[in-house]
Amino acid sequence: MSAPFFEADDISVQFGGLKAVDGVSFTVAKGEVFTIIGPNGAGKTTVFNIVSRIYQPTSGRVRLEGTDITALPPHKVAGAGIARTFQNIELFEHATVLQNLLIGAHIHRTTHPIAEALFLPSVMRAEVKLREQVEEIIDLLDLAVHRDSMVAGLPYGARKVVELGRALATRPKLLLLDEPSSGLNVEETEDMAFWIQDITKDHGITVIMVEHDMSLVSRVSDRVLAMNQGRVLATGTPAEVQGHPAVIEAYLGRPAEAVA
Numbered sequence: 024m025s026a027p028f029f030e031a032d033d034i035s036v037q038f039g040g041l042k043a044v045d046g047v048s049f050t051v052a053k054g055e056v057f058t059i060i061g062p063n064g065a066g067k068t069t070v071f072n073i074v075s076r077i078y079q080p081t082s083g084r085v086r087l088e089g090t091d092i093t094a095l096p097p098h099k100v101a102g103a104g105i106a107r108t109f110q111n112i113e114l115f116e117h118a119t120v121l122q123n124l125l126i127g128a129h130i131h132r133t134t135h136p137i138a139e140a141l142f143l144p145s146v147m148r149a150e151v152k153l154r155e156q157v158e159e160i161i162d163l164l165d166l167a168v169h170r171d172s173m174v175a176g177l178p179y180g181a182r183k184v185v186e187l188g189r190a191l192a193t194r195p196k197l198l199l200l201d202e203p204s205s206g207l208n209v210e211e212t213e214d215m216a217f218w219i220q221d222i223t224k225d226h227g228i229t230v231i232m233v234e235h236d237m238s239l240v241s242r243v244s245d246r247v248l249a250m251n252q253g254r255v256l257a258t259g260t261p262a263e264v265q266g267h268p269a270v271i272e273a274y275l276g277r278p279a280e281a282v283a
């Protein structure tokens with residue numbers, strides 16, 4: 024049997040006396056949108072930070088395409104094919120949209136530094152290719168109107184799309200989206216839902232996301248994992264998880280029967 028595309032195997036994280044994540048296991052198939060939900064403090068961000076290698080688990084393993092990445096240092100994450108966006112957008116504010124995307128794309132630069140200093144034809148060809156890839160992302164995300172604008176002057180919704188574009192420019196296999204709809208209006212959230220589906224279905228990128236907006240979760244997720252107090256409550260389709268008694272109880276603070 025082949026290894027799952029992504030696997031978290033019995034991961035735990037302890038902060039002092041607090042078990043923020045307690046024996047969480049899940050697998051994600053290639054091309055899936057896999058969403059982690061749960062009330063505040065459930066441990067979602069901590070799991071996310073383990074997957075993106077910001078935190079080291081106290082115990083357990085994480086694997087990408089069968090390779091153990093538990094000890095992968097953060098600076099090697101992009102090279103391994105993992106990209107992420109942040110709840111609080113992180114971009115180069117005083118650079119243009121195009122420059123931000125090109126910075127993302129440059130992690131795959133293969134030319135030698137001496138060739139770059141001399142700007143040899145091989146460097147020119149590599150730059151043209153990167154520029155073409157970035158222009159494709161600008162088209163995909165409707166960013167042409169902002170191409171030469173400074174990020175600092177853009178409205179919040181546009182900056183959120185630029186951050187998605189910069190993550191895509193690194194050509195990830197696995198894209199981690201931290202609350203992609205937070206701060207977006209209804210129309211921008213609709214666009215985000217469309218792009219998440221497009222990225223996975225047409226471009227074959229696997230997505231793991233943390234999200235609170237349940238209508239977006241239901242619309243784009245293939246599977247959902249619900250957490251509370253550091254543990255897995257349920258995993259399944261969006262409808263299965265939303266209807267699960269333990270999930271209803273975790274959100275409402277009382278048993279599901281008492282809600283009717």
Ligand SMILES: Nc1ncnc2c1ncn2[C@@H]1O[C@H](COP(=O)(O)OP(=O)(O)OP(=O)(O)O)[C@@H](O)[C@H]1O
Pocket residue numbers: 038041043061062063064065066067068069070
């Ligand atoms: N760096 C840290 N040091 C100490 N405690 C932490 C740290 N990060 C998270 N925690 C604690 O771990 C628990 C889980 O937090 P986490 O941020 O993962 O939850 P969450 O489900 O993402 O919540 P939210 O929806 O509010 O972002 C919380 O009790 C939190 O206070």
